[in-house]
Amino acid sequence: MTTAVAGTVGTTVTTRSRTARDWLFTSFGLLSTLLGLVALGTLLYDVVSDGAGRLSWQFMTSYTSRRAADAGIYAALVGSLFVITLTAAIAVPLGVAAAVHLEEYGGRGRLSRLIEINIANLAGVPSIIYGLLGLGLFVRGMGMGQSVLAGASTLALLVLPVVILSTREALRAVPSSLREGSYALGATKWQTIWNQVLPAAFPGILTGLILSLSRAIGETAPLVTIGALTYVPFAPDGIWSPFTVLPIQVFAWVSRPQASFAENAAAGILVLLGLLLILNATAITLRDRLQRHTR
Amino acid sequence: MNSIACTLRTGLVVLPLLAGAACGGGPSESGAPAAPRVITADGSSTVAPVTEAVAEEFQRANPGTRVTVGTSGTGGGFQKFCRDETDISDASRPITPGEVAACAKTGVAYIEIPVAYDGLAVVVNPKNTWAASMTVAELKALWEPAAQGKITRWNQIRANWPDREIHLFGAGVDSGTFDYFTEAIVGKTKASRGDYTSSEDDNVIVQGVGGDENALGYFGFAYYEQNHDKLKLVAIDDGDDKNGAGPIAPSPESVKNGTYRPLSRPIFIYAKVKALERPEVKSFIDFYLNQGIPLIREVGYIPLTDREYTMVRGRFSARTTGSMFEGVDSHSQLTLEQRLTR
Amino acid sequence: MTRRRLRLVVEFVIERALFLSAAGSILITAGIIFVLLFETAAFLREVPLADFLFGTVWTPLFFDKHFGVLPLVTGTLLASGIAMLVALPAGLMTAIYLSEYAPSVVRRTVKPILELLAGVPTVVYGYFALLFVTPKLQALVPGLSGFNALSPGIVMGIMILPLVSSLSEDALRSVPNGLREGAYALGATRMEAALRVVFPAAFSGISAACVLAVSRAIGETMIVAIAAGQQPRLTLDPRVPVETMTAYIVQVSLGDTPGGTIEYRTIFAVGMLLFVSTFVLNLFSNWLRERFREEYS
Numbered sequence: 001m002t003t004a005v006a007g008t009v010g011t012t013v014t015t016r017s018r019t020a021r022d023w024l025f026t027s028f029g030l031l032s033t034l035l036g037l038v039a040l041g042t043l044l045y046d047v048v049s050d051g052a053g054r055l056s057w058q059f060m061t062s063y064t065s066r067r068a069a070d071a072g073i074y075a076a077l078v079g080s081l082f083v084i085t086l087t088a089a090i091a092v093p094l095g096v097a098a099a100v101h102l103e104e105y106g107g108r109g110r111l112s113r114l115i116e117i118n119i120a121n122l123a124g125v126p127s128i129i130y131g132l133l134g135l136g137l138f139v140r141g142m143g144m145g146q147s148v149l150a151g152a153s154t155l156a157l158l159v160l161p162v163v164i165l166s167t168r169e170a171l172r173a174v175p176s177s178l179r180e181g182s183y184a185l186g187a188t189k190w191q192t193i194w195n196q197v198l199p200a201a202f203p204g205i206l207t208g209l210i211l212s213l214s215r216a217i218g219e220t221a222p223l224v225t226i227g228a229l230t231y232v233p234f235a236p237d238g239i240w241s242p243f244t245v246l247p248i249q250v251f252a253w254v255s256r257p258q259a260s261f262a263e264n265a266a267a268g269i270l271v272l273l274g275l276l277l278i279l280n281a282t283a284i285t286l287r288d289r290l291q292r293h294t295r
Numbered sequence: 296m297n298s299i300a301c302t303l304r305t306g307l308v309v310l311p312l313l314a315g316a317a318c319g320g321g322p323s324e325s326g327a328p329a330a331p332r333v334i335t336a337d338g339s340s341t342v343a344p345v346t347e348a349v350a351e352e353f354q355r356a357n358p359g360t361r362v363t364v365g366t367s368g369t370g371g372g373f374q375k376f377c378r379d380e381t382d383i384s385d386a387s388r389p390i391t392p393g394e395v396a397a398c399a400k401t402g403v404a405y406i407e408i409p410v411a412y413d414g415l416a417v418v419v420n421p422k423n424t425w426a427a428s429m430t431v432a433e434l435k436a437l438w439e440p441a442a443q444g445k446i447t448r449w450n451q452i453r454a455n456w457p458d459r460e461i462h463l464f465g466a467g468v469d470s471g472t473f474d475y476f477t478e479a480i481v482g483k484t485k486a487s488r489g490d491y492t493s494s495e496d497d498n499v500i501v502q503g504v505g506g507d508e509n510a511l512g513y514f515g516f517a518y519y520e521q522n523h524d525k526l527k528l529v530a531i532d533d534g535d536d537k538n539g540a541g542p543i544a545p546s547p548e549s550v551k552n553g554t555y556r557p558l559s560r561p562i563f564i565y566a567k568v569k570a571l572e573r574p575e576v577k578s579f580i581d582f583y584l585n586q587g588i589p590l591i592r593e594v595g596y597i598p599l600t601d602r603e604y605t606m607v608r609g610r611f612s613a614r615t616t617g618s619m620f621e622g623v624d625s626h627s628q629l630t631l632e633q634r635l636t637r
Numbered sequence: 638m639t640r641r642r643l644r645l646v647v648e649f650v651i652e653r654a655l656f657l658s659a660a661g662s663i664l665i666t667a668g669i670i671f672v673l674l675f676e677t678a679a680f681l682r683e684v685p686l687a688d689f690l691f692g693t694v695w696t697p698l699f700f701d702k703h704f705g706v707l708p709l710v711t712g713t714l715l716a717s718g719i720a721m722l723v724a725l726p727a728g729l730m731t732a733i734y735l736s737e738y739a740p741s742v743v744r745r746t747v748k749p750i751l752e753l754l755a756g757v758p759t760v761v762y763g764y765f766a767l768l769f770v771t772p773k774l775q776a777l778v779p780g781l782s783g784f785n786a787l788s789p790g791i792v793m794g795i796m797i798l799p800l801v802s803s804l805s806e807d808a809l810r811s812v813p814n815g816l817r818e819g820a821y822a823l824g825a826t827r828m829e830a831a832l833r834v835v836f837p838a839a840f841s842g843i844s845a846a847c848v849l850a851v852s853r854a855i856g857e858t859m860i861v862a863i864a865a866g867q868q869p870r871l872t873l874d875p876r877v878p879v880e881t882m883t884a885y886i887v888q889v890s891l892g893d894t895p896g897g898t899i900e901y902r903t904i905f906a907v908g909m910l911l912f913v914s915t916f917v918l919n920l921f922s923n924w925l926r927e928r929f930r931e932e933y934s
Contacts, residue, residue, distance in 0.1 A: 022827055022828040026828070032726070033730075033739075036798050036802070037747070043765050046765060046769045047764070066344060066348050066594075099659075105655060106659065112659075121920075124919040125915060126856025126911060129912050133672050157665055188645075190652070233363075234354075247758055250761075251763070251863065254764050255496060255499060257505055269761050276756070366891075468700070486700060487700070489694070489699040489701065489703070490868070499867065502784075503878065505783065506775075506784065507782040
């Protein structure tokens with residue numbers, strides 16, 4: 001069929017050329033999709049080939065050094081784990097509480113709507129702005145200095161919108177029959193939430209939390225802005241201690257022109273990616289285990 | 296519900312309580328009373344490689360001690376130092392009268408400790424075949440404030456050079472290297488054009504020049520030594536035959552015998568007197584002035600003479616405060632030895 | 638007090654506490670705006686707004702200070718523009734391919750892999766841009782400096798591609814099948830159905846995704862901080878070192894600037910400009926999504 005069909009389809013071109021164009025288009029589509037995959041593959045290949053040789057027990061347990069061969073990731077690794085744990089400790093109670101309010105208690109009023117819009121916008125703010133907030137409020141304003149606490153507080157603010165949004169999703173997914181059954185048995189609203197709804201929503205909450213922590217582990221800009229140092233040859237010993245984290249250590253090594261430091265940076269990246277992998281795998285396993293039980 | 300969810304849910308409540316419990320004390324208290332506190336050093340990116348090297352060996356020899364080294368630039372380092380925030384200030388130029396006043400105002404007494412010589416190196420990319428040497432006058436024409444936006448091509452400096460863009464890399468304004476370079480070349484401290492890649496971190500300058508055929512940059516000699524495969528030195532002709540005729544390239548010899556001018560300079564650390572009451576700080580400085588000397592050569596700078604080190608150590612043990620350069624032009628012909636005896 | 642009364646009191650207290658947590662999120666936004674506004678206001682007391690927004694020389698740290706932010710803005714727009722040239726076509730094509738063409742097995746494997754791209758920390762991309770892409774590009778593009786806008790621009794594009802493709806794909810898939818099948822019934826090829834029927838129907842979601850991508854590119858920090866350079870200059874040449882707004886903030890933060898000085902305030906003034914731009918873009922994106930949304934009941 002070559003002639004006009006209702007104006008939306010080409011009227012003056014032959015079927016063969018339309019088929020040809022369709023074929024071309026399909027190829028473009030395939031190529032574009034492959035572009036993303038090829039880019040990822042190239043990136044991973046580049047990092048692995050640069051850094052895999054440098055990974056060793058010595059690398060994992062040494063502090064940073066001026067001599068590239070002696071430098072290690074230990075202080076940054078401990079720093080990252082410490083900061084992330086503290087970030088979770090701050091963000092989780094606040095985020096879950098806020099989400100519970102919005103989902104279970106919140107009215108449809110103006111204030112609730114405003115809070116919702118606000119949280120959605122916060123999720124789109126560039127991370128460096130949170131760094132400026134942390135600098136002005138925590139480091140200078142509250143006098144926390146360039147400490148683990150200031151870093152964790154800043155990161156907590158950064159992940160809070162995501163935690164709230166994902167917890168709300170998880171709460172929403174809990175069937176109302178569960179709640180109503182609980183009320184029918186005489187439980188109060190909070191009893192219902194604490195004993196029925198939250199445990200049921202837990203897998204989803206956990207997944208959302210892990211996702212946001214994954215993002216926080218890789219964040220460099222906010223922590224650089226609040227003043228995390230790039231040469232810290234010791235592990236932090238308390239929440240007031242100066243610190244460094246994996247992405248900042250990688251950044252510091254990338255900034256050095258010697259090729260041997262580039263290798264260290266690549267190895268550091270592999271440690272960072274490994275940590276992310278473990279985190280996400282734990283999340284998926286936990287979520288599956290819990291989902292089976294609460295079925 | 297199962298026990299995992301139960302435990303995790305309880306963790307939701309317990310975790311913040313634990314974090315709160317760790318909240319003991321304010322920022323001024325850290326660690327147990329018996330453990331040594333962190334020794335904080337900050338300042339020049341030129342001096343930082345030496346301080347880092349000494350810090351590393353010191354921590355290795357004295358487990359339990361901790362030293363952090365920042366690179367905010369000489370000016371930035373002094374600002375922190377005079378706000379009583381750091382113990383040691385790394386400096387690639389002497390303390391200025393303004394900084395002396397700031398420290399006096401906050402009551403921070405310090406000991407000025409020269410640790411090495413540096414020959415400020417002017418570098419270009421190895422593929423740059425034309426700029427093997429430059430005169431001080433040419434450098435001035437290139438870097439003075441009036442050059443901003445106007446001197447942008449190589450053939451504007453010397454007519455027989457190629458007609459290509461110059462990409463400039465140099466020290467940031469908080470850097471002692473910046474102060475020293477502008478004073479020595481342009482004639483007035485901090486007087487420089489602003490349209491170049493400026494960084495307090497000399498590694499960035501190395502990367503910039505090493506990656507760009509049309510680039511020119513300057514930094515402390517150690518950064519050239521550590522990266523000589525990526526860079527090419529430019530010999531400097533100061534037009535003064537009395538200290539070496541013709542263009543002279545920086546090297547340990549030319550810096551030591553005074554022929555590499557005007558870009559040879561001493562580099563310093565400044566130690567806070569109050570901090571020296573802590574045994575770990577005092578032993579760190581002692582370590583710096585004894586076991587640190589071989590490290591200076593390793594990093595790429597030029598050690599002082601043995602006589603000069605003896606005098607510096609004497610100055611330190613006597614806790615002589617104040618600066619040797621007060622009221623005197625730091626480019627005057629007095630050598631360090633002469634100043635130390637005054 | 639009876640047990641029941643006690644329980645009611647406890648419930649009341651908990652309810653209030655939960656409300657405070659939610660309302661606390663407003664405090665964050667308020668905090669951001671307050672901190673930025675406070676320092677920017679102090680900054681503007683010394684530098685006229687017109688000089689800041691329209692000046693073409695940015696040398697706030699030097700002796701001869703100029704506070705014209707345009708060089709930073711052009712640096713940002715240059716890098717982001719290149720990123721969009723990569724991310725938008727490739728992302729949209731990927732979305733159309735996955736939504737209209739690909740068998741579901743392919744979709745199920747490709748989507749998570751693309752999500753991985755989005756999850757890689759930006760410092761890793763910075764490493765990739767500086768140490769892999771730039772040297773390779775230097776062989777292809779004559780006169781490419783070690784620091785330039787082209788390399789981080791391309792890498793940013795790759796990083797943002799999953800965002801564009803995933804959001805666009807969601808929009809495309811939410812178009813009811815009836816529309817597609819109607820087009821096929823009228824004899825359209827898959828390409829024609831995709832481009833002339835499904836795409837316009839999903840326009841609201843797709844345009845919202847594109848605007849969001851621009852916002853993301855503008856706010857990106859580490860890739861440009863590592864690979865684009867630190868030289869503020871008013872240029873559209875992607876081969877030379879430039880400085881973006883975000884890289885400037887990082888540069889100053891790595892040094893030391895005491896609070897209360899004009900130099901300290903510049904990072905907040907630039908931050909304010911950045912915040913306002915991304916905020917406006919995000920609002921625009923939301924508006925697009927609502928405005929052109931086709932209701933399929």
